[in-house]
Structures are given as C-alpha cells and as structure tokens.
Amino acid sequence: MKQINQPGRIHVVFQPKEKTSLAAEPEWHRHPAHEVLLDIEKEMEHLIGLADLKILVRELYATAYINQKRIEADIQTKGQMLHMLFTGNPGTGKTTAARIIASMFKRLHILEKGHFIEAERADLVGEYIGHTAQKTRDLVKKAMGGVLFIDEAYSLARGGEKDFGKEAIDTLVKQMEDHQNDFILILAGYPREMAHFLTLNPGLHSRFPITHHFADYTVDELYQIAEQSAHEKWYDIDSAAKPILMEKIAEEKRKQGFRFANGRNIRTMIEKAARKQAIRLMKQTTHSKKDLRLLKGEDFELSK
Known part of the structure; x- marks a missing residue:
C-alpha cells in the first residue's frame, strides 16, 4: 500500500504485494466495541481469495473507529472523502465488495441511510441537451446518505466528444465537490479503460482517494x-x-x-x-x- 498525503485527505493506492495474513489476530478482536468489524469479516469468510480486499475493509473500519476517538478527544478531525475507484476484469468481486463496504458504513453510521444504488450508463445519460445533467443530479440525490455504484463507468465516454456521456462525467464531478461527505461514489471497470476514463476530466482522479485493483482469480x-x-x-x-x-x-x-x-x-x-x-x-x-x-x-x- 502506498499513501500520498494531501491536505485534508489520505490517498490510498493498493498495489500487488506479498500476501498479508489475517490469521494472527491481535487483542483488539476480543473487544466488544469492534463487533461490527468482526461481523463483516465473518460475512467475508465465504469469499474465495480477495485477501487485499479484506485488508482494505479492515483499514477502512480502523480509520473510521480512530477518527471517532479523535473527535471524542477533542482533536479537530476533517471529514474524509471516501469515494472509491475499483479496477479489475469482470467477475472479480467488485460489486460484492461495494455492497459489503456500504453495509459496513451503514452500521458505523458513516452513512445516514446506507442504501446501495447500482447504476449504469443509461441511468445517467439522457437523449438531449440538458437531460443528462438533470438525470445525473437526480440519481445522486437518490444516493444521498448511501453508496452509488457505477459499473463499467468508462462507458460514459464511449460515444466521443459529441456524446452526452461527457456531460454526465462533468456533472458527477460537480456533485462530488458539492456533496463531499453526503454520499459515496464507487466507480468500477476494466483497468485499461478506467485509466483512460480518468483523463476525461481534470478533476476526476483527485476525487477518488481510495483505489483498489481486483486481480484475476488463480x-x-x-x-x-x-x-x-x-x-x-x-x-x-x-x-x-x-x-x-x-x-x-x-x-x-x-x-x-x-x-x-x-x-x-x-x-x-x-x-x-x-x-x-x-x-x-x-x-x-x-x-x-x-x-x-x-x-x-x-x-x-x-x-x-
């Protein structure tokens, strides 16, 4: 894992590395305060592979828990952006991961509602000028207090310069800026296509402090x-x-x-x-x- 510190946020990028075992548990796992994490990890036991995802989930939980302790200790704590970018080939567990994370954030009260909305290109892109921006804003409004998951997000840009998909991207960036801590946006797609997608708006990449790659299964x-x-x-x-x-x-x-x-x-x-x-x-x-x-x-x- 590589951390890039920026004002008010931590940029976390997971890179291939040696497998880290979760078997050797420290004393914290016996503490009743961590029941949410224990329940989530129990739910993930049936998932084959995905060792790095399980580490990410634990780190997200730990960050939320310690941030709460910092608030209780009267330490000024800025709200962290939790928008995420998932890359990986089809069938590698991206949607499953998004649902697990949404469930955990709901139980930690990081999200007011914690509902999960799964969307695709047709849910954002309209048929005429101005239609796309309104559809995208309406979708984000429905996602307020929860998680908005857009799989194959690169499809928003597949129509070229005159396609309304670019308008959807620009509107998403604006909504993420206006509602930084009101909802969590998770975009997912193939690695190569997502790398190109991030070049389409200069503010897009910086809006996703958490990036996770889902490797193919052995x-x-x-x-x-x-x-x-x-x-x-x-x-x-x-x-x-x-x-x-x-x-x-x-x-x-x-x-x-x-x-x-x-x-x-x-x-x-x-x-x-x-x-x-x-x-x-x-x-x-x-x-x-x-x-x-x-x-x-x-x-x-x-x-x-």
Missing part, C-alpha cells in the same frame, strides 16, 4: 469457486473430476484472455455441467440421491 481459486457454486445448487463434484475441471478452467483462461469473466465463467460451467449430467442420467432407469447430486468428469468435458 486456477486453484476458481476451482474453489466452482465447488462453492456447485454446493449452493446441491451438487457435488466427483473427486476424479477435479483434474478435468482444473484443466477446463485453465484452458478457458488461456483461450479468453482478458475477456475471461472469472467467477461468472465458473458459475456458467457448473450450470452447463448440470445440464450434461441431466442428459447422462436420463439414460438410467433408477437414480440414487448420490447420482442426482454428483457431477462427473464427463460432465466437464474439454472443448475440442
């Missing part, structure tokens, strides 16, 4: 997601099918490159395997409970 992590997804649908993956599925996952990652949708692709694989299992079981006249739950290697056949 093949091992994707297999764990596959197991988790299967169990959620009351299926079991045959132990003999593991190397076949691992090879299938690795093949898809190689073949699709940056277009590989990580967790989304894995859930699709499980759904396809369930359909193939159904065809396979139709050939049998009797079906045990184990048969009905088991996904075999042939259900995860490799692409030809």
